[in-house]
Amino acid sequence: MSISNMSFLGRIGYLLQRYGTSYLKGAGTTLVIALVSTAIGCLIGFVVGVVQTIPVDKKRDSAVKRGLLKVVKVILKAYVELFRGTPMIVQAVFIYYGLSQVFNIQLGMWSAAFLVVSINTGAYMAESVRGGIISVDPGQMEGAKAIGMTHVQAMKNVILPQAIRNIMPQIGNNLIINIKDTSVLSVISIVDLFFVHKSVAGALYTYFESATIVMAIYLTMTLVTSRLLLLVEKKMDGDANYELVDTMDIGNQLRTAREHDGEGRRG
Amino acid sequence: MSEKELILKVSHLQKSFGNHAVLNDIDFEVHKGDVVSIIGASGSGKSTMLRCINLLEEPGGGEILFHGQDITDAKVNVPAYRAKVGMVFQNFNLFNNMTVLENCIVGQVKVAKKKPEEARISAVRYLRQVGMEPFLNAKPRQLSGGQKQRVAIARALAMEPEVLLFDEPTSALDPQMVGEVLSVMEDLAKQGLTMLVVTHEMAFARDVSTHVIYMSEGVIEEEGTPAQIFGAPRSEKTKEFLARFRNTAV
Numbered sequence: 361m362s363i364s365n366m367s368f369l370g371r372i373g374y375l376l377q378r379y380g381t382s383y384l385k386g387a388g389t390t391l392v393i394a395l396v397s398t399a400i401g402c403l404i405g406f407v408v409g410v411v412q413t414i415p416v417d418k419k420r421d422s423a424v425k426r427g428l429l430k431v432v433k434v435i436l437k438a439y440v441e442l443f444r445g446t447p448m449i450v451q452a453v454f455i456y457y458g459l460s461q462v463f464n465i466q467l468g469m470w471s472a473a474f475l476v477v478s479i480n481t482g483a484y485m486a487e488s489v490r491g492g493i494i495s496v497d498p499g500q501m502e503g504a505k506a507i508g509m510t511h512v513q514a515m516k517n518v519i520l521p522q523a524i525r526n527i528m529p530q531i532g533n534n535l536i537i538n539i540k541d542t543s544v545l546s547v548i549s550i551v552d553l554f555f556v557h558k559s560v561a562g563a564l565y566t567y568f569e570s571a572t573i574v575m576a577i578y579l580t581m582t583l584v585t586s587r588l589l590l591l592v593e594k595k596m597d598g599d600a601n602y603e604l605v606d607t608m609d610i611g612n613q614l615r616t617a618r619e620h621d622g623e624g625r626r627g
Numbered sequence: 628m629s630e631k632e633l634i635l636k637v638s639h640l641q642k643s644f645g646n647h648a649v650l651n652d653i654d655f656e657v658h659k660g661d662v663v664s665i666i667g668a669s670g671s672g673k674s675t676m677l678r679c680i681n682l683l684e685e686p687g688g689g690e691i692l693f694h695g696q697d698i699t700d701a702k703v704n705v706p707a708y709r710a711k712v713g714m715v716f717q718n719f720n721l722f723n724n725m726t727v728l729e730n731c732i733v734g735q736v737k738v739a740k741k742k743p744e745e746a747r748i749s750a751v752r753y754l755r756q757v758g759m760e761p762f763l764n765a766k767p768r769q770l771s772g773g774q775k776q777r778v779a780i781a782r783a784l785a786m787e788p789e790v791l792l793f794d795e796p797t798s799a800l801d802p803q804m805v806g807e808v809l810s811v812m813e814d815l816a817k818q819g820l821t822m823l824v825v826t827h828e829m830a831f832a833r834d835v836s837t838h839v840i841y842m843s844e845g846v847i848e849e850e851g852t853p854a855q856i857f858g859a860p861r862s863e864k865t866k867e868f869l870a871r872f873r874n875t876a877v
Contacts, residue, residue: 419685420701502683503720503779507734507786508710517733521724602726602765 363564371569379560386556387577393545393552394538397477401538402531404478405485408436410515412486413493436486443483449544452476456548473550477542481534488530492523525596532589536582553577631658634790634821635680639689642675649675651845653689657790657823662816664832664853665825667842668868673825674717676842677794680823681712710738713788717795719775721767727754727778728763731785739786746785753781757811773804777811784815791815793824829872833857841865 363371376383412433416426443451456472459465467475496519504514543554553574561570633656640653649672657663665673678684680691682698682705690697698708722730731750735741741749754760757777767775776796783791793812797805809831816822816835826832832839832853839856841849841864849862860866 420705497720497723499716499718499720500722503716503722505683505706506681506709506714506716506720507782508706508708508738509734510706513706513737517737518722518724525724598766602762602769604761605763 363566368569371566372573375560375564375566375569375573379556382556382560383553383573383577386551386553387581389550390539390542390552390554391581393473393477393542393550394535397474397542398481398531398535398538400474400478401481401534402485404482405487405489406520408440408482408486409489409493410520412436412490415511439479440483440486443480444487447544448476448480448541449547451480452545452548469548469550472548473542473545476545476548477538481538484534485527485530488527488534489523492527492530493519495526496522525593528589528593528596532586535589536585539581539585540578631660633658634694635823636692636695637676637680637689638692640676640679640686640691641688642672642679642684643687649845650679650687653847655840655847655850657821659789659821660819661838662820662822662836663824663838663840664836665823665840665842666827666829666832666868667848671842672845673842674794677714677792677823677825681709681714681792683714706738710734710786711789713783713786713791715776715779715783715791715793715796717798719767719772719779719799721775721779721782723767725766726763727759727765727767727770730767730778731782734782734786750781750785753784754778756784756814757781758807771804772800773807776800776804776808780808780811780815790821790823793822793826795825795827797826797828829857829869841868843868 363374366374414429416429418426421429452472455476456467456469459467459472493515500518500522501514504518509517542550542552545552546555546558549555557570557574561567564570635657637656638654640650641648642650653672653676655663665676667673675684679686686699689699691699693708693712696703698705721727722733725733728747728750731754732743732746735746735749736743739746751760751763754763757780759774759777759781762770762774762778767778770778780796796812797808800808805828809828812822812824812831813835824831824836834853836853839851839853840847841856841860841862843864849856849860849865856865857869860869
């Protein structure tokens with residue numbers, strides 16, 4: 361039976377039978393790029409966000425340190441604005457072909473994909489991290505300073521652990537956005553889920569059927585991801601209850617002591 | 628008072644926020660074992676002064692001598708200085724990401740570089756002292772205000788500070804919880820801890836402290852022993868201020 365005579369479901373069945381593994385491989389590629397790039401992007405975002413929130417002490421910091429910090433902050437701000445303010449699909453082309461033409465660096469497709477999505481995510485995460493840090497109660501930093509912590513110690517031990525919890529929903533958002541937006545990487549010939557769809561649909565003129573399959577796969581990936589992230593958040597919040605430390609021992613000791621006292625008095 | 632070792636000497640301390648002068652020419656001394664209460668209306672600069680002493684606010688002028696060294700000097704290692712001057716805040720500022728025990732350990736390990744086991748032992752000791760030992764594993768959000776403040780005191784004590792600053796430690800508490808915190812502070816005073824307490828608790832200022840400073844509009848209006856300030860205030864402003872408090876059951 362030729363494909364043009366099949367029903368809608370029949371065509372979907374046919375596509376799955378014939379190209380099922382290609383779809384799955386595409387989905388795997390999508391997932392790997394999204395996961396790795398979100399992780400690297402978060403790292404970039406944390407570094408940028410933390411540097412941007414370093415306070416300047418006009419009195420105690422040397423002029424060199426202040427000047428250097430200012431230059432670094434301007435550069436980082438420019439990075440954030442550039443990659444937040446342009447479409448990722450253009451960034452992909454710009455970086456992939458730009459590196460090869462201007463700097464004669466031939467990036468593999470995979471490296472290019474990781475690079476583009478990571479620095480794009482990093483730009484967004486930088487702002488999320490900065491927001492997460494600012495949203496931690498200023499009293500936490502004061503409490504840390506008051507027991508003698510330096511800015512770095514306070515960030516590491518007190519502020520960032522709380523900021524990370526605050527921005528977990530943002531990290532999740534970025535991961536889900538990346539699962540979907542890696543589809544634009546087909547412009548640099550990454551064989552992701554969307555690329556598979558385009559090939560299959562173009563070859564057999566089954567745009568609607570293939571899109572239905574791909575929609576379902578994307579939705580499954582994002583739903584599973586968001587559920588998993590909720591679990592992680594719950595885990596981070598820890599137990600709502602706590603155990604009172606067993607003070608029986610102390611209590612017993614006190615009681616024995618009291619009994620001794622009582623006997624002493626009676627005797 | 629003068630034979631005891633001089634710990635803090637504040638002279639000509641000034642501070643303004645923009646054009647608004649908050650502190651003007653503040654002078655006073657704190658000797659070892661003193662319990663100094665700083666009283667005054669809200670907005671009189673009490674808290675700002677306390678925050679200047681551990682440099683949470685940058686003083687605008689004047690000197691703060693800690694064992695003779697001016698800590699407003701740019702070369703002073705501020706974190707190292709703060710480790711010796713503890714602070715208890717109105718809003719507790721316990722680390723929300725840590726348990727009660729961890730709150731009392733982290734400074735000892737990270738700042739004072741003590742061994743974790745040693746830090747744990749002393750944390751438990753100070754928590755026992757403030758009656759919070761059973762709550763070692765609780766998170767701050769699971770505690771009442773009074774309990775949080777007692778943990779905050781234990782955390783400050785665990786750093787073994789030479790002076791402990793209290794910034795209105797009972798102002799954010801329900802009336803029932805004020806007592807439990809004040810009694811801890813009273814114990815500390817009896818043990819000879821040097822304390823500087825900004826407070827609205829007139830009974831504490833009168834009965835526990837060794838020295839009282841009354842501030843008004845950014846200046847020290849009057850200072851002296853509790854007996855003198857509460858019994859025979861010289862300044863009209865002090866009299867007026869204390870009269871208002873006398874009505875609210877001391």
